[in-house]
Amino acid sequence: MRILHLLSSPVWSGPAEPVALLAAAQRALGHAVSVAIDSTRTLTGSEEPAGPHLESLGLRHAAGLRLCTHDGPLALWGDARRLGRLELDVVHAHFSHDHWVMALSGSRAVRVRSFHAPRSLRTLRPPASAFTVPLASLGERLGQPWRVLPPLVAPAFRPPDDRPALQASLGLSRPVVGMVSTFQPTRRHALALEGFAMLRRRAPSATLVLVGDGELGPALRRLSGELGLSAQVRFAGYQSGEGFLRWLQALDELWILGLGNDWSARAGAQGRAVGARVVGVAEGALPAWADVVLPELTPGALEKAALGSERRQVPLADTRAVAEEILALYAEAGGSAG
Numbered sequence: 001m002r003i004l005h006l007l008s009s010p011v012w013s014g015p016a017e018p019v020a021l022l023a024a025a026q027r028a029l030g031h032a033v034s035v036a037i038d039s040t041r042t043l044t045g046s047e048e049p050a051g052p053h054l055e056s057l058g059l060r061h062a063a064g065l066r067l068c069t070h071d072g073p074l075a076l077w078g079d080a081r082r083l084g085r086l087e088l089d090v091v092h093a094h095f096s097h098d099h100w101v102m103a104l105s106g107s108r109a110v111r112v113r114s115f116h117a118p119r120s121l122r123t124l125r126p127p128a129s130a131f132t133v134p135l136a137s138l139g140e141r142l143g144q145p146w147r148v149l150p151p152l153v154a155p156a157f158r159p160p161d162d163r164p165a166l167q168a169s170l171g172l173s174r175p176v177v178g179m180v181s182t183f184q185p186t187r188r189h190a191l192a193l194e195g196f197a198m199l200r201r202r203a204p205s206a207t208l209v210l211v212g213d214g215e216l217g218p219a220l221r222r223l224s225g226e227l228g229l230s231a232q233v234r235f236a237g238y239q240s241g242e243g244f245l246r247w248l249q250a251l252d253e254l255w256i257l258g259l260g261n262d263w264s265a266r267a268g269a270q271g272r273a274v275g276a277r278v279v280g281v282a283e284g285a286l287p288a289w290a291d292v293v294l295p296e297l298t299p300g301a302l303e304k305a306a307l308g309s310e311r312r313q314v315p316l317a318d319t320r321a322v323a324e325e326i327l328a329l330y331a332e333a334g335g336s337a338g
Helices: 016-028 051-056 073-084 096-104 163-169 189-199 217-226 241-249 266-273 299-305 319-332
Strands: 002-007 032-037 090-093 110-114 130-133 146-148 176-180 207-211 233-237 253-256 277-280
Touching (some): 002 096, 016 032, 016 319, 032 051, 073 096, 090 096, 110 319, 130 319, 146 319, 163 241, 176 189, 176 241, 189 217, 189 299, 207 241
Parallel strands (some): 002 090, 090 110, 110 130, 130 146, 176 207, 207 233, 253 277
């Protein structure tokens, strides 16, 4: 099959890496696969650009699609016309902008849409032949062929050879707990700081690592100081690539206290992959990946759950098997698996 994934973003975050993993696995199964991204924005601020990654994998599509969410109707229509002229068997859209480009293209390809969070399941949405969802409960609302698309984790995410040595090299006092997410209200970093202040009473040598940046950064630094935690909380900043992996591998325990646009909870799967104990909340698919789920969103509940002995044996999704399942979805929706 000739498969084109549409991803109207220029950054290597959100669904970009799992889309690339899926596309690469589909290609390894013998299909012609590429990924089109926002080609208009080369400056991505502190975030890592997706283009070089896709180019190194030989996956970047080069057919002149803009896929820019800041475009007006005329540019969107231009993208739709260009897409309609391509000879494809499957178009797989990952954002709402992509979905509209796909719907307006007139392409005779099988049209598939991935929903990565519930808010994307708007009542007013273009038609599609099939869907992927992060949770089965969302698919049951669609009334058309669908599959759960679980979080895909790159092979590089594995336990470190020597976690204590890695922690020491980063200047971290054990045990080490942490969060890896943007500093915004939905991720509940303030709750983490308050819970960590309580945890320090029974684990005085513990360190809290906060990997990320965002609008709440200054407020969280102030709160850390007010709680008397300035020396025990490490603000590691935005990390990508090997830096991100290194900080994640340094954690004994990963706290995920809220999900953003990825309800498959890939951060939880990544935490499991590196051998960290995962403490999460009851959002999206996170309960499937967490060792323990908080019964309530309070500092006390977090402190009680932290550094416990509960561990679950949860296998990670096999990328090749997931690719085969999504190819089966394409076939069910009218494509050819040949």
